[in-house]
Amino acid sequence: xLSVLNGISHSLDAYLILxxxxxxxxxxxxxxRRNAISMLMAIELMLNAVNxxxxxxxxxxPSLKVDASVIALVVMAAAAAEATVGLAIVIAIYxxxxxxxxxxxxxxxx
Amino acid sequence: MYDLIPLIPLLPILGFxxxxxxxxxxxxxxxxxxxxxxxxxxxxxVWLIAVSxxxxxxxxxxxxxxxxxxxxxxxxxxxxxxxxxxxxxVDALTAVxxxxxxxxxxxxxIYSIGYMAHDRATWRFFAYLxxxxxxxxxxxxxxxxxLVFGGWExxxxxxxxxxxxxxxxxxxxxAAKKAFIVNRVGDVGxxxxxxxxxxxxxxxxxxxxxxxxxxxxxxxxAIPLGIVALLVFCGAMGKSAQFxxxxxxxxxxxxPTPVSALIHAATMVNAGVYLVARANPLFSSAPExxxxxxxxxxxxxxxxxxxxxxxxxxxxxxxFSTLSQLGYMFAALGVGAYGAAIFHxxxxxxxxxxxxxxxxxVIHAVDGEQDMNRMGGLAKKxxxxxxxxxxxxxxxxxIPPLAGFFSKDEILGEAFKFGFYWVWGIGVxxxxxxxxxxxxxxxKTFYGESRVDPSVAPKVHESPWQxxxxxxxxxxPSMFLGMAIGLPLGNGALVGWLKPVFEESEKILARTPTETxxxxxxxxxxxxxxxxxxxxxxxxxxxxxxxxxxKVQQARVDKISNANGATRFLYxxxxxxxxxxxxxxxxxxxxxxxxxxxxxxxxRNVVDGTVNGVGTVTKxxxxxxxxxxxxxxxxxxxxxxxxxxVMAGSFLVIVGxxx
Amino acid sequence: xxxxxTIPLLGFGWDDVLFMTLAGIMILAALAVVGMxxxxxxxxxxxxxxxxxxxxxxxxxxxxxxxxxxxxxxxxISVLVLFAIMLTQTKDAPRSLVFQTQALPAAIxxxxxxxxxxxxxxxxxxxxxxxxxxxxxxxxxxxxxxxxFANYTLPFEVVSVLLLAAVIxxxxxxxxxxxxx
Numbered sequence: 001x002l003s004v005l006n007g008i009s010h011s012l013d014a015y016l017i018l019x020x021x022x023x024x025x026x027x028x029x030x031x032x033r034r035n036a037i038s039m040l041m042a043i044e045l046m047l048n049a050v051n052x053x054x055x056x057x058x059x060x061x062p063s064l065k066v067d068a069s070v071i072a073l074v075v076m077a078a079a080a081a082e083a084t085v086g087l088a089i090v091i092a093i094y095x096x097x098x099x100x101x102x103x104x105x106x107x108x109x110x
Numbered sequence: 111m112y113d114l115i116p117l118i119p120l121l122p123i124l125g126f127x128x129x130x131x132x133x134x135x136x137x138x139x140x141x142x143x144x145x146x147x148x149x150x151x152x153x154x155x156v157w158l159i160a161v162s163x164x165x166x167x168x169x170x171x172x173x174x175x176x177x178x179x180x181x182x183x184x185x186x187x188x189x190x191x192x193x194x195x196x197x198x199x200v201d202a203l204t205a206v207x208x209x210x211x212x213x214x215x216x217x218x219x220i221y222s223i224g225y226m227a228h229d230r231a232t233w234r235f236f237a238y239l240x241x242x243x244x245x246x247x248x249x250x251x252x253x254x255x256x257l258v259f260g261g262w263e264x265x266x267x268x269x270x271x272x273x274x275x276x277x278x279x280x281x282x283x284x285a286a287k288k289a290f291i292v293n294r295v296g297d298v299g300x301x302x303x304x305x306x307x308x309x310x311x312x313x314x315x316x317x318x319x320x321x322x323x324x325x326x327x328x329x330x331x332a333i334p335l336g337i338v339a340l341l342v343f344c345g346a347m348g349k350s351a352q353f354x355x356x357x358x359x360x361x362x363x364x365x366p367t368p369v370s371a372l373i374h375a376a377t378m379v380n381a382g383v384y385l386v387a388r389a390n391p392l393f394s395s396a397p398e399x400x401x402x403x404x405x406x407x408x409x410x411x412x413x414x415x416x417x418x419x420x421x422x423x424x425x426x427x428x429x430f431s432t433l434s435q436l437g438y439m440f441a442a443l444g445v446g447a448y449g450a451a452i453f454h455x456x457x458x459x460x461x462x463x464x465x466x467x468x469x470x471x472v473i474h475a476v477d478g479e480q481d482m483n484r485m486g487g488l489a490k491k492x493x494x495x496x497x498x499x500x501x502x503x504x505x506x507x508x509i510p511p512l513a514g515f516f517s518k519d520e521i522l523g524e525a526f527k528f529g530f531y532w533v534w535g536i537g538v539x540x541x542x543x544x545x546x547x548x549x550x551x552x553x554k555t556f557y558g559e560s561r562v563d564p565s566v567a568p569k570v571h572e573s574p575w576q577x578x579x580x581x582x583x584x585x586x587p588s589m590f591l592g593m594a595i596g597l598p599l600g601n602g603a604l605v606g607w608l609k610p611v612f613e614e615s616e617k618i619l620a621r622t623p624t625e626t627x628x629x630x631x632x633x634x635x636x637x638x639x640x641x642x643x644x645x646x647x648x649x650x651x652x653x654x655x656x657x658x659x660x661k662v663q664q665a666r667v668d669k670i671s672n673a674n675g676a677t678r679f680l681y682x683x684x685x686x687x688x689x690x691x692x693x694x695x696x697x698x699x700x701x702x703x704x705x706x707x708x709x710x711x712x713x714r715n716v717v718d719g720t721v722n723g724v725g726t727v728t729k730x731x732x733x734x735x736x737x738x739x740x741x742x743x744x745x746x747x748x749x750x751x752x753x754x755x756v757m758a759g760s761f762l763v764i765v766g767x768x769x
Numbered sequence: 770x771x772x773x774x775t776i777p778l779l780g781f782g783w784d785d786v787l788f789m790t791l792a793g794i795m796i797l798a799a800l801a802v803v804g805m806x807x808x809x810x811x812x813x814x815x816x817x818x819x820x821x822x823x824x825x826x827x828x829x830x831x832x833x834x835x836x837x838x839x840x841x842x843x844x845x846i847s848v849l850v851l852f853a854i855m856l857t858q859t860k861d862a863p864r865s866l867v868f869q870t871q872a873l874p875a876a877i878x879x880x881x882x883x884x885x886x887x888x889x890x891x892x893x894x895x896x897x898x899x900x901x902x903x904x905x906x907x908x909x910x911x912x913x914x915x916x917x918f919a920n921y922t923l924p925f926e927v928v929s930v931l932l933l934a935a936v937i938x939x940x941x942x943x944x945x946x947x948x949x950x
Contacts, residue, residue: 020886
C-alpha cells in the first residue's frame with residue numbers, strides 16, 4: 001500500500017497537490033483570522049503555494065526550467081513589495097484605529 | 111386725457127401698497143386721518159380721471175370712436191405662438207362701468223371715514239378697499255380674457271378679505287369662506303370658458319376672439335358656442351350670485367356695511383352682468399344659452415324676492431333685494447336686451463348703494479343693531495337718512511319718474527316686445543314683490559312705535575357728514591338718472607352710447623319688436639301695468655307695515671304668519687330661504703362628506719396602502735440585504751472564495767473531469 | 770558507508786522520505802500559522818514553513834530559488850512581519866477571539882478548495898511534462914544568471930522599479946505624521 005509513495009518526490013501530482021493544500025490553508029487564514037497581520041501572513045502562504053506550483057512545473061518541463069525559476073524570483077520580489085506596503089498600511093491604520101483587528105475596520109459599512 | 115387711463119387702476123394699487131405698508135404706523139403715530147388721506151385721495155383722483163375719460167368715451171369722441179380705445183401697455187406672457195398682452199380697452203360699456211365703479215367707490219370711501227371711525231384697524235380696511243378698487247377696475251378695463259380673469263379673482267380675494275374684515279367674529283370668517291368657495295365654483299366654469307375661447311379662436315384678446323367666434327362657421331369650432339357661452343355664464347353666476355350659487359351673498363352681509371354697499375350691491379356683483387354684456391356677440395350666437403340665462407335670471411329674481419319678504423335683518427333684506435335685481439339684469443341679458451341690463455345695472459348700482467349706505471347709517475344710529483324688529487319710529491330721529499332711503503325705496507320699487515322705473519320698465523318692456531312673455535309675467539310679479547318688501551323694510555325701520563332697546567334709544571343720532579354726504583350724492587342719480595339717460599323711452603342717451611357695443615348682437619338677433627297691442631302703443635300699456643304692479647305692492651305693504659298705528663298692523667302681520675296651509679308653507683319657506691342652505695348642507699356636507707369620507711378611506715387604505723406597501727417591501731428588502739453589507743473585507747472575500755469554488759466546481763461537474 | 774537505494778521495509782527512496790518529511794513539516798507549520806492564538810508564534814511558524822518549502826525547492830531541483838526563498842522570505846519578510854507584530858500588539862488586544870465568526874464556513878470552503886485542486890490535478894493528463902519517476906536535475910546558477918540578464922532584462926528592471934516604489938510607499942505610509950503622536 002505504501003508503494004504508492006515510492007518515487008513521490010519525482011511526481012508532478014504530488015507537488016501540485018501539496019501546493020493546493022498550502023494554498024487552501026492560506027486562504028483559510030485569510031478568510032478566518034481577525035488580525036490584519038495574520039491575514040498578511042496567510043497571503044504569503046498562498047504566494048508560496050503558487051511559487052511551489054511554478055517550480056514544480058519547471059522541474060517537470062526541462063525546456064522551461066530556467067524560465068520557471070525566473071518567474072519564481074519575480075514572484076518573490078513582488079511578494080516582498082506586497083509585504084512591505086501591506087505591513088506599512090496595517091501600521092498606518094493601527095495608528096488611527098488603535099486596533100489591528102480587521103472586523104473593526106468597518107468604515108465601508110457607512 | 112386718455113393717456114391717464116393706466117393711472118386708473120395704478121393709483122388704487124399704490125394706495126393699497128402704501129396703506130398696507132405704512133397705514134398702521136401712520137395711524138398709531140398721527141391719528142386715523144393720516145392713514146385715510148392717501149387711499150381716499152387716490153380714489154378721488156381716480157374718479158376725476160375716470161370722469162374725464164368717460165365723457166369722451168360715451169360720446170364716441172376721438173380717439174375712442176365707436177370701436178373703443180386700446181391702450182397696449184406691454185406683452186405680459188410671450189410664449190411662442192401664445193401671447194398675452196397687458197392692455198386696456200375703453201369703449202362705452204367700459205365707460206359706463208367705470209362711472210358706476212369709481213363714483214360709488216369714491217362715495218363709499220368717503221362714507222367709510224365716518225362709518226369706520228371707531229374701528230381699530232381702519233388702515234387695513236382702506237387698504238382692502240383700495241385693493242378692491244384696483245381689482246374691479248382691472249376687470250372692467252382689461253382687453254384680454256386672462257387679465258379679466260386676473261381682475262375677477264382679485265375681486266374675489268378682496269371681497270373675501272372685506273367680508274371677513276372682522277375676522278374675530280366667527281360668523282364673519284365663515285361667511286368670507288363661504289363667499290370665496292362658492293365664487294370658486296363659478297370661477298372654474300369661467301376659466302374653462304376662457305380656455306374654450308382660446309381653443310376656438312387662438313387668441314385671448316376679447317374683441318378679436320369675439321369677432322372670430324361669431325364669424326367662424328359653427329362646424330369649424332372645436333367647442334360649440336352654446337357650451338362656451340354657458341361656461342362663461344357659470345363665472346357670471348358665481349360672481350353675480352345667481353341661483354344656485356346665490357347662497358354666499360346674504361351671508362356676505364357679515365362684512366362692514368360700506369363693503370356691502372360697494373361690493374355686494376353696486377360693483378362686484380355686477381361683474382357677471384358686465385361679463386355677459388361684454389361677451390354679447392357670443393351669447394347672441396348661442397340662443398339656447400340665452401334661454402338658460404334668462405331662465406336662471408328670472409328664477410333668481412322671484413326666489414330672492416320671496417325670501418326678502420320675511421327677513422328681519424335689514425341688510426339681509428337688501429341682500430336678497432340685490433339678488434332679485436341681479437336676476438332682472440340676467441333676465442334682460444337673456445332676452446337680448448343688453449342695453450336695458452346695463453341701464454338697470456347703473457341705476458341699481460346707485461339706488462342700491464344708497465339703500466345700503468342708508469342701512470349702514472341706520473345701523474350706526476342704533477348702535478350696531480341690525481334686526482328690524484328692534485327698530486321702528488326712526489324717521490324723525492335720523493331725517494337725512496330717512497329721506498334719502500325713501501328716495502332709494504321709491505326708485506327700486508319702480509315708481510316714475512325715479513331711476514328704477516326707467517330701467518326696470520325697459521327690461522320688462524323689451525322682454526314682452528321680443529316675445530318672452532313668461533319673463534315679463536314673472537318680472538311684473540317680482541315688481542309687485544319688490545315694492546312690497548322694500549316698503550316693509552321702510553315701515554319696520556322708520557315708522558310706527560319705537561322698539562329700539564331702551565338703553566340705546568336716547569343715543570340715537572344722525573350720522574356725521576362724511577356719511578350723510580354720500581347718501582345725498584347718491585340720492586341725486588337715484589332720482590334723476592333715469593330721466594337723464596332713459597328719455598325718450600327706448601331711445602335714451604344710454605342707448606345711443608351703447609349702440610356700437612351691441613350692434614353686432616342686434617344684427618345676429620335680427621328681430622322686430624311688437625309695437626302695438628289692442629290698438630294702443632305697447633309702451634303705454636306696459637308702463638301702465640308696471641306702475642300698477644309697483645303701486646299694488648306698495649299699497650299692500652303700507653296696509654301691513656305702513657305709516658299708521660302699529661298695533662292694528664301687527665295683528666294683520668301676525669294673522670298671516672300664523673295662518674295655516676299654503677300660506678303658512680310659503681311663509682316658512684320664505685323665512686328659511688327656501689331651505690337652500692339646508693339643501694346645500696345635505697348635498698355637500700352630509701352626502702358629499704360621506705362620499706369624501708369613503709374616498710378618503712379608499713385613498714388611505716388602497717392607494718396609500720399600495721404605495722406604502724411598495725415602500726415597506728423595498729425598505730425591508732433593503733434592511734435584509736443591509737445585513738449582508740457588513741463592511742468587513744473578509745466577508746466579501748469569503749463571498750469571492752465561495753463564488754470561485756462554486757464556479758470551478760460547477761465547471762467540473764458540467765464539463766466533466768479531463769480524463 | 771553507503772546508504773541503500775531504498776529504505777528497507779517501506780520500499781521507497783531516501784529522497785521520498787525527505788520530501789514527505791519536509792511536506793509534513795510545511796503543512797503543520799502552515800496550519801500553525803493560521804491556527805495559533807499567539808500571533809508571535811504564528812510568525813515563528815511561518816519561518817519554519819518557509820524553510821521547509823526551501824528544502825522542497827531543492828528536491829525539485831531549484832537550489833537558486835531555494836536560496837532566494839531563504840534570503841527573501843526568512844531573512845526579510847518574516848523579520849518585517851515580526852516587527853509589524855511587535856509594533857501593533859497591545860496588551861489589551863483580545864486574544865481569545867483570533868477567528869472571525871465566519872471561521873467555520875471559511876474552513877469548509879478551504880477544504881473544498883483543496884479537494885477541488887487535488888481532484889483536478891489527479892485527473893489531469895499533464896501532456897508535455899515528464900512522467901513520474903523523472904529525476905530533476907539541479908539548475909545551474911550560471912545558466913540562470915545568464916538567462917536573467919539576457920532574456921529577462923526588462924522584467925528584472927521592472928521588478929527593481931516595483932521594489933523601489935514599494936520601499937518609498939512603505940516609508941511614506943508608515944511614517945508618523947508630523948504633530949501626530
